[in-house]
Amino acid sequence: MRSDATERQFTFIERARRAQILACATAALAERGYAGATLADIARRAGVSKGVVSYHFAGKDDLLDQLVADFYGRAGTSIAARVEAADTAADRVRGYLEANLAFVAEHADGVRAVLEIVANRRDADGALHFRPTGSDPLVDHLAGLLAELPGVGPKATHARNLAIVVRAAIDAAAGRLLTEPTFDPAAYTRDLVRLIETARLTETAGNSHDQHA
Incomplete structure (x- = not known):
């Protein structure tokens, strides 16, 4: 079972990761447009796998x-x-x-x-x-x-x-x-x-x- 401190840290880390992915998606859309901003490109910019992106967002x-x-x-x-x-x-x-x-x-x-x-x-x-x-x-x-x-x-x-x-x-x-x-x-x-x-x-x-x- 996680301690309260661990739970708070985990939530903070998840929020930070989501914010990072959103920022990378914003940059990809601004630079490459709607069609060019693929999940693979967004994940690459964030330095994570597509699986990590999919963990935080349902597609x-x-x-x-x-x-x-x-x-x-x-x-x-x-x-x-x-x-x-x-x-x-x-x-x-x-x-x-x-x-x-x-x-x-x-x-x-x-x-x-x-x-x-x-x-x-x-x-x-x-x-x-x-x-x-x-x-x-x-x-x-x-x-x-x-x-x-x-x-x-x-x-x-x-x-x-x-x-x-x-x-x-x-x-x-x-x-x-x-x-x-x-x-x-x-x-x-x-x-x-x-x-x-x-x-x-x-x-x-x-x-x-x-x-x-």
Whole structure:
């Protein structure tokens, strides 16, 4: 029977090995694309056998799914910490954008890997595994933050529409970071914040006009 200390060490070692394999899978996808990132190549990069990879993940599909979940999980943790530290609604929105784009800029290989998986991972029926279904939690979260801004909150549809536009802008920035060496995420973030402020003020002015019409 293992002692508690041995059990804790074993769990730590397993977590470290899984993290290593995920990192190697990310590098393989970023460098060789979806088709080229084989389990054999990932295992070679990690310095282990395919059997070790299979011990931690139930095949390539499971590994790729876990990679996507891990990437979004780490991004969510980073963004949440920034949002929760803000005191005002405006600072929370600004913090969300800055933390989101900073994470993307700092994890270019992760972005490439996730884009490769999302564009190519298919179910047994041939349908994209990560196809949109129902409400988008990323849009819902951002809409909730935007709804707290003065001038946006009274119209829930306005907050959601604005969130859809901003999420599309964030996704576009991820693509630019991968293809344009001169792309400036900090300047892009500032302009995106200004865009939101303009939309908010426009909506506020529109509401005031409607009330006095």
